Amino acid sequence: MEMDLKQAQVLILLVLASMLAVGMANKNIASTQRWNHGFNHTDWFAKHQNGTGGPKRIVVGGSENWHFGFNYTDWALKNGPFYLNDTLVFKYDPPVDNSSHPHSVYLLPNFWSYLNCDLTRAKRLADVTQGGGEGFEFRLKRWQPHYFACGESNGFHCDKGLMKFFVMPLFRRWHG
Ligand SMILES: *[C@@H]1O[C@H](CO)[C@@H](O)[C@H](O)[C@H]1NC(C)=O
Ligand SMILES: *[C@@H]1O[C@H](CO)[C@@H](O)[C@H](O)[C@H]1NC(C)=O
Numbered sequence: 532m533e534m535d536l537k538q539a540q541v542l543i544l545l546v547l548a549s550m551l552a553v554g555m556a557n558k559n560i561a562s563t564q565r566w567n568h569g570f571n572h573t574d575w576f577a578k579h580q581n582g583t584g585g586p587k588r589i590v591v592g593g594s595e596n597w598h599f600g601f602n603y604t605d606w607a608l609k610n611g612p613f614y615l616n617d618t619l620v621f622k623y624d625p626p627v628d629n630s631s632h633p634h635s636v637y638l639l640p641n642f643w644s645y646l647n648c649d650l651t652r653a654k655r656l657a658d659v660t661q662g663g664g665e666g667f668e669f670r671l672k673r674w675q676p677h678y679f680a681c682g683e684s685n686g687f688h689c690d691k692g693l694m695k696f697f698v699m700p701l702f703r704r705w706h707g
């Protein structure tokens with residue numbers, strides 16, 4: 532078991548290293564990006580070498596924070612993987628008046644509800660006020676898929692606003 536994981540890891544590193552070599556040999560940035568389909572292997576490789584560090588605090592959306600119209604599914608795919616005990620931070624402004632369009636954080640029960648933005652069996656993690664200040668923090672404690680969404684406007688923020696994403700936290704030691 533231990534040996535198999537080690538071998539798999541070495542294989543992955545070799546594949547990554549060869550990708551990295553191709554990327555670096557290619558001086559022309561435009562053609563590099565075409566080859567990579569916009570995926571930066573240098574970035575990815577650097578990030579994965581840090582897998583042995585302690586738990587991280589990750590702001591959802593990065594500098595975009597948690598707002599309507601940003602593709603969080605895409606953000607999660609590009610910024611993952613995330614690890615057990617990492618903390619996701621949701622930052623959003625609390626409502627100030629009647630014309631505010633505040634946000635919230637819900638956990639959806641499964642992939643189907645994620646796809647359809649079906650909030651009927653969702654669990655509210657944070658209300659419209661909890662994203663202020665340092666933000667609402669959610670620690671990835673369980674080894675299971677997590678489906679996050681904004682629960683406002685009966686699924687409109689989730690669906691049309693793209694305020695949803697999924698995360699499968701990994702065990703950090705598998706990447707050490
Ligand atoms: C990939 O990311 C690295 C580090 O952030 C950067 O130096 C490099 O220019 C990027 N490569 C491309 C093709 O965008
Ligand atoms: C990796 O960790 C080092 C030190 O812990 C840090 O300076 C660096 O920014 C990290 N790189 C990435 C890509 O997270």
Ligand SMILES: *[C@@H]1O[C@H](CO)[C@@H](O)[C@H](O)[C@H]1NC(C)=O
Binds near residue numbers: 602604605608693
């Ligand atoms: C959001 O990003 C995902 C993953 O990259 C992509 O499949 C999807 O089409 C994007 N959605 C929109 C509306 O652009």
Ligand SMILES: *[C@@H]1O[C@H](CO)[C@@H](O)[C@H](O)[C@H]1NC(C)=O
Binds near residue numbers: 616702
């Ligand atoms: C996460 O943190 C808890 C409490 O700090 C600890 O007991 C647990 O072993 C940690 N889990 C992992 C996978 O690091």
Ligand SMILES: *[C@@H]1O[C@H](CO)[C@@H](O)[C@H](O)[C@H]1NC(C)=O
Binds near residue numbers: 628629
């Ligand atoms: C907000 O709406 C409520 C009723 O919907 C109204 O009573 C209140 O005056 C409004 N407040 C402001 C600041 O517009």
Ligand SMILES: [Cu+2]
Binds near residue numbers: 598635681682
């Ligand atoms: Cu919202």
